[in-house]
Every structure is written in structure tokens, then in C-alpha cells.
Amino acid sequence: MQPTEQPTKTESLKVAVVGTGYVGMGTAVMLASLGHQVVGIDIDQNKIEMLRRGELPIYEPGLEDLLRASQERLRWTGDYASAIPDADVIFICVGTPPLPSGQPNLRYVAEAAQSVARNLNGKLQVVVNKSTVPVGTGDWVSRILEDHALDYSAGRYVVVSNPEFLREGTALHDSLYPDRIVLGSSSPEGIERLRQLYQPLLEQTFTPPEGMPRPANYTLPELVTTSLSSAEMIKYAANAFLALKISFANEIAGLCECVDADIEQVTHGIGCDQRIGHRFLSAGAGWGGSCFGKDTAALINTGSEYGYTMPILRAAVEVNQRQRHLVISKLQRHLHRLQGKRVAVLGMAFKPNTDDLRDAPAHDCIARLMDLGAKVTVHDPVAMPHARREWAHLTYDEAPTAEAALRGADAVILMTEWDEYRALDWDQAVRTMRRRLIIDTRNVLQQLPQHSTVEQVGRTTLHNVPGNEVLAEALA
Numbered sequence: 001m002q003p004t005e006q007p008t009k010t011e012s013l014k015v016a017v018v019g020t021g022y023v024g025m026g027t028a029v030m031l032a033s034l035g036h037q038v039v040g041i042d043i044d045q046n047k048i049e050m051l052r053r054g055e056l057p058i059y060e061p062g063l064e065d066l067l068r069a070s071q072e073r074l075r076w077t078g079d080y081a082s083a084i085p086d087a088d089v090i091f092i093c094v095g096t097p098p099l100p101s102g103q104p105n106l107r108y109v110a111e112a113a114q115s116v117a118r119n120l121n122g123k124l125q126v127v128v129n130k131s132t133v134p135v136g137t138g139d140w141v142s143r144i145l146e147d148h149a150l151d152y153s154a155g156r157y158v159v160v161s162n163p164e165f166l167r168e169g170t171a172l173h174d175s176l177y178p179d180r181i182v183l184g185s186s187s188p189e190g191i192e193r194l195r196q197l198y199q200p201l202l203e204q205t206f207t208p209p210e211g212m213p214r215p216a217n218y219t220l221p222e223l224v225t226t227s228l229s230s231a232e233m234i235k236y237a238a239n240a241f242l243a244l245k246i247s248f249a250n251e252i253a254g255l256c257e258c259v260d261a262d263i264e265q266v267t268h269g270i271g272c273d274q275r276i277g278h279r280f281l282s283a284g285a286g287w288g289g290s291c292f293g294k295d296t297a298a299l300i301n302t303g304s305e306y307g308y309t310m311p312i313l314r315a316a317v318e319v320n321q322r323q324r325h326l327v328i329s330k331l332q333r334h335l336h337r338l339q340g341k342r343v344a345v346l347g348m349a350f351k352p353n354t355d356d357l358r359d360a361p362a363h364d365c366i367a368r369l370m371d372l373g374a375k376v377t378v379h380d381p382v383a384m385p386h387a388r389r390e391w392a393h394l395t396y397d398e399a400p401t402a403e404a405a406l407r408g409a410d411a412v413i414l415m416t417e418w419d420e421y422r423a424l425d426w427d428q429a430v431r432t433m434r435r436r437l438i439i440d441t442r443n444v445l446q447q448l449p450q451h452s453t454v455e456q457v458g459r460t461t462l463h464n465v466p467g468n469e470v471l472a473e474a475l476a
């Protein structure tokens with residue numbers, strides 16, 4: 001490493017981001033917002049065309065405006081040769097979806113690394129792995145670079161693991177205001193270059209983009225530097241712990257239902273202990289999304305490779321599966337046989353503010369309702385078009401609004417806590433239902449609609465306001 005090759009502290013760096021999914025988009029827009037010159041690369045030409053038009057291929061509130069605002073420092077391409085040779089730092093942000101075995105599919109990482117390798121420029125370039133990958137993958141990526149670089153000279157490029165902790169729906173916010181930045185590498189030069197890249201974040205010297213102010217109580221992020229393998233492990237351990245925390249709340253919620261305690265009161269009470277904290281203790285239909293299921297499976301699988309069992313993590317997964325089934329049990333408790341019953345499902349995305357359907361609890365719920373012969377009507381504020389493609393194997397009717405979904409229904413299952421559903425005039429909406437039964441799997445409803453029965457998670461009370469004859473009949 002020649003000292004002259006290291007960009008100066010204040011210099012804006014040239015960055016290539018490989019993969020323009022949630023993480024690639026978040027990373028690219030964040031780095032452009034910090035003043036770096038960024039090129040995003042994807043093999044999906046449709047995505048590139050959309051991005052060039054200033055349109056987002058993903059749903060993320062507020063991101064489209066910020067994408068347009070940083071347009072002059074951002075460009076998009078499908079051509080590695082036009083992006084990699086110039087880059088000081090290259091981020092690999094491609095998907096690592098689960099294989100049936102639980103192992104993540106590393107095919108996209110391998111292909112991306114090979115394409116990067118063929119376009120390296122022979123000077124010091126830092127290849128950063130941001131995809132979530134099993135421990136040891138960073139070393140493997142180094143070998144791929146060695147094997148495929150046209151002009152390999154040892155030490156000219158280095159690999160750093162920089163795991164990503166953003167959440168979907170708040171990708172850019174989480175990228176700009178992180179709790180920590182983890183950098184794992186055996187290369188001091190690699191760490192130093194990334195420290196320079198992230199300097200505006202670490203010291204919060206950038207001007208917050210419009211519409212995304214710095215949170216009032218925000219404290220500067222910690223820079224955590226580790227070995228490559230520790231950084232890779234930090235990512236999995238963090239997700240596993242969060243999943244575990246939710247599963248723990250769900251397990252306690254089930255017991256609350258047995259003993260007539262209220263999970264909302266219980267989690268508030270335990271969360272006040274700063275050692276525990278309030279976050280990620282919301283009981284509900286269980287966790288889903290593209291990460292928790294995939295990453296817990298991958299960690300358990302890594303354990304198996306070493307003959308090491310992970311009983312706590314296995315239990316967290318088991319509790320999560322049970323939680324999804326409980327939704328239907330609650331419905332059956334009231335409606336018994338579901339054959340021919342009309343059930344409205346509000347919310348398909350795995351959580352609000354995203355159209356991502358990966359491992360969404362709503363999927364299992366709809367599939368089970370279909371198996372049991374129920375007629376399903378769904379509504380989601382943004383995910384329905386996506387579901388037409390992704391969930392073509394499921395049979396359901398779409399409703400244009402939540403109110404329309406409830407009309408004539410024997411029950412409604414609130415699966416995703418979109419604000420729109422919180423704001424719904426429930427009193428009015430339930431009047432159009434055949435039976436006023438609400439399965440609120442996210443404990444959203446604060447006030448009970450008139451003459452209705454509301455089942456929540458971790459709360460035993462059956463809210464049956466007298467006067468609803470149809471409901472009384474159904475319960476008889």
C-alpha cells in the first residue's frame with residue numbers, strides 16, 4: 001500500500017454498489033447523501049431503467065425524493081466495466097436467499113465477486129461485503145478475487161466485512177443514523193479507507209436530507225472494528241437475538257392468555273428495565289420478512305456444520321411457527337368450521353411501510369384459510385400488485401379498500417399494522433360485517449368497535465359488547 005494511494009480525509013470517494021435491492025439502494029443513496037460519487041450496478045436491467053428514470057424498484061416511504069435529490073452524485077448501470085475500475089470502494093450487496101437446507105445461497109455473491117474481480121484496476125481497491133453471509137465467506141470472496149482477477153498482485157485489493165443493520169421501510173433513515181458501524185478485516189488499509197468513507201456518518205457532519213432530520217436523541221455511532229469472521233458473526237447474532245426477543249415475548253403472551261394477564265402490560269413492565277428495553281417485545285403473529293427466518297436458519301446450519309447444537313435458537317424458530325398457527329386457532333375458537341366462511345385479511349406485507357412479501361405471516365394465514373375452505377378477501381395498501389405475481393398460487397379476492405374487505409365478512413384478521421388500519425373507522429366498518437369478529441394479531445386496536453368481539457395476542461378478554469344478536473348466535 002502506497003500512502004499516496006490513500007484518498008485524503010475529506011475527499012469524496014468513488015464507490016460502486018453491486019446489487020440495488022433494499023441494502024444496495026439504502027447504501028447507494030446514503031453514500032451519495034454523504035457527498036461520495038456512487039454508481040449502482042445490477043444485473044436486472046429493468047431495475048436499472050427504473051432507477052435511471054428516478055423511480056424506485058422497491059416501496060420505501062420518502063426514498064424516491066431522496067433518490068432524486070442525490071441524482072447528480074448517483075448513476076446506475078448494468079455494466080461492471082464502466083463502474084469497477086474507477087472505484088475506491090466496491091460494496092457487494094446482492095441477495096443471499098435461503099436454500100431448502102437452511103444454508104444461504106451464495107451463488108449471487110460468487111457471481112458478483114467474479115464480475116468485480118475481472119474489472120479490478122490493479123491499484124488498491126477495497127471490496128466490502130455487505131450481504132449477510134456465513135462466517136468464512138469473506139475469506140472465500142478473497143480467493144474468488146485472486147482466482148478471477150485478470151491482473152492479480154497480492155495485497156492490491158482487500159476484503160472488508162461491513163454488515164448492514166437497516167430495516168425495510170426505514171432503510172435510508174437507518175443508514176444515515178446507525179447505532180454502530182461494524183468493520184471486519186485483517187487489513188488496516190481497508191479499515192482506514194472505510195473509516196474515511198463513513199467519516200461524515202461517524203461524526204454526523206453531513207447535512208441531513210430534506211424530510212429525514214437527525215433524531216433528537218441521536219448519539220454518534222460507535223465504530224466497531226473486528227476480525228472478518230467476528231463481523232460476519234455479529235450480523236447473524238444480532239438478528240438471532242432480535243428474533244429471540246420477539247419469540248420470548250410471544251411465548252410469554254401465550255402464558256398470559258392462560259393466566260389472564262395482559263402481555264402489553266407485561267412487556268411494558270419488563271421493558272422499563274434498561275437491561276431489557278422496550279423494543280422488539282411486541283407480541284403478535286410472529287416475525288417474518290427476508291432476514292430473520294433466513295438468518296436464524298443459516299446460523300443453526302452453521303452450528304450443525306460444526307456438530308454444535310443451538311437449542312435456544314431452535315426454540316425461537318419453533319415458537320415463531322406456533323405463533324402463526326395461533327391466528328387460525330383464534331378464528332376457529334369462534335367460527336369453528338371455516339368451510340365457506342368469508343374471512344377478510346388486512347395486510348399482506350410482512351410489516352408496514354414495505355411491499356415485501358418474503359416470509360410474510362399473512363401468506364401462511366391465507367394458505368391455511370384456503371386449506372380449511374374459507375373464502376378469503378384481502379387488502380393491503382401497497383403489496384397487492386406484488387402479491388399478484390408472488391402469491392399467484394393462493395386463491396383470494398382483492399378488495400380496493402379495507403372497508404370493502406370487511407363487507408359481508410364473518411371475521412377480519414388484522415395481519416399487518418399499517419397506519420391506515422389504525423385510522424380505520426372500525427365502528428362503522430364492522431357494521432357491514434356478517435359477524436363482528438376481529439382477530440387483531442398485532443394488538444393494534446385500542447378501542448373496541450361496538451358490538452364486536454376482538455381477539456388479540458396475549459390478552460384473554462373476549463370483548464363481547466351485548467346487543468350483537470348475530471354474534472351471540474355465532475358464539476352459542
Ligand SMILES: NC(=O)c1ccc[n+]([C@@H]2O[C@H](COP(=O)([O-])OP(=O)(O)OC[C@H]3O[C@@H](n4cnc5c(N)ncnc54)[C@H](O)[C@@H]3O)[C@@H](O)[C@H]2O)c1
Pocket residue numbers: 018019020021022023024041042043044047093094095096108111112115130131132133164165166167168290291
Ligand atoms: N432487506 C434487508 O432489510 C436487509 C438488511 C440487512 C442485510 N440484508 C442482507 O443484504 C443482502 C441483500 O439483501 P436485499 O434485501 O437488498 O436483497 P434483494 O434481493 O432485494 O436485492 C438483491 C439485488 O442484487 C441483484 N443482483 C443479484 N446478483 C447480482 C450480480 N451478480 N450483479 C449485480 N447485481 C446482482 C439483484 O438483481 C437484486 O436487485 C442479503 O444478504 C440480505 O440478507 C438485507
Ligand SMILES: O=c1ccn([C@@H]2O[C@H](COP(=O)(O)OP(=O)(O)O[C@H]3O[C@H](CO)[C@@H](O)[C@H](O)[C@H]3O)[C@@H](O)[C@H]2O)c(=O)[nH]1
Pocket residue numbers: 132164165166167168169239242246279280281282283284285286287288289290291292350351
Ligand atoms: O417487536 C416486534 C418487532 C418486530 N416484529 C416482527 O419482526 C419482523 C421483522 O421486523 P423488523 O426487524 O422491523 O424488519 P426487517 O426489515 O426484517 O429488519 C430486520 O432484519 C434486517 C435484515 O437483516 C436487519 O438489518 C434489521 O436490523 C432487522 O431489524 C416483522 O415481521 C415484524 O412484524 C414483531 O413481531 N415484534
